[in-house]
Amino acid sequence: MIPEVRTMLENSYGILERKLHDPSKAWDRLIEFIAVDNCAPLFFQLNHRFEWFFDDSQLAKDFMAVYDSKLLNSDYYDHLGEMYIEKLLSKSEVQRQGIYLTPMEVGSLMANITIEKTDQKVNILDPAVGSGRLLMAAHRQAPKARLFGVDTDLRLLRIAYANLAIHNIQGYLLHADSLRHEIDISTKAGRENWKYANNWYSQIDKLKVKSERIEPDLFTQ
Numbered sequence: 001m002i003p004e005v006r007t008m009l010e011n012s013y014g015i016l017e018r019k020l021h022d023p024s025k026a027w028d029r030l031i032e033f034i035a036v037d038n039c040a041p042l043f044f045q046l047n048h049r050f051e052w053f054f055d056d057s058q059l060a061k062d063f064m065a066v067y068d069s070k071l072l073n074s075d076y077y078d079h080l081g082e083m084y085i086e087k088l089l090s091k092s093e094v095q096r097q098g099i100y101l102t103p104m105e106v107g108s109l110m111a112n113i114t115i116e117k118t119d120q121k122v123n124i125l126d127p128a129v130g131s132g133r134l135l136m137a138a139h140r141q142a143p144k145a146r147l148f149g150v151d152t153d154l155r156l157l158r159i160a161y162a163n164l165a166i167h168n169i170q171g172y173l174l175h176a177d178s179l180r181h182e183i184d185i186s187t188k189a190g191r192e193n194w195k196y197a198n199n200w201y202s203q204i205d206k207l208k209v210k211s212e213r214i215e216p217d218l219f220t221q
Helices: 003-020 023-038 040-045 057-066 069-073 079-088 091-097 104-114 133-141 154-166 188-194
Strands: 123-126 146-151 171-175
Touching (some): 003 023, 003 079, 023 079, 023 154, 123 133, 146 154
16 A cells, blocks of 8 residues: 555545535545546546536646546555545444445455466456455456456445556446346346446446345356
8 A cells, every 4th residue: 555645535535525515525526537537438428527627727726736647556455445434434324334345455365265366258246346345356366357346335336446447457347236136147137237337327227136036255257
């Protein structure tokens, strides 16, 4: 972990929070900016065109004086997930929602144990992807793997999207309930559902439910 990256993100978020006077909105703007900065095609998915940035020259100047994309790209660490828990959620909300981010070192250990180093195009699924830590670890073990992640928390899923984009990792992220919706790509319903992956806005109401509920786990195939 590079402390300067966290400081940069804290300062970037702080500029938006002071301007918008809304921690939640400031967070959403920060994640959108980072995601688009690292994955330009996402811009055309958004239902706005960054008016908050382009129409306020002082905000843009202050923000860009702090934000450092190259510094962000240099650190293979989930700073955004940590910031989300610390700045947007109270301890009671974390407990009530059952949010737990696997420590980065634990994620690396799990990937080392469960995934053999390979250059093959294996499929790797995390059915509760959160901010994408396990997929980041899996990518190091299998850089050519097809990565799939599912989560019911859209904000966490967007952080995962940003994390993968920051490090140029290709993956498929789906806003869904892995216990309820069909996510098995070997089934017709599963393949249909994955067509809605990598959509910035939720498409969960369009997903097909599974006929049998199977407890999922991180796996490769």
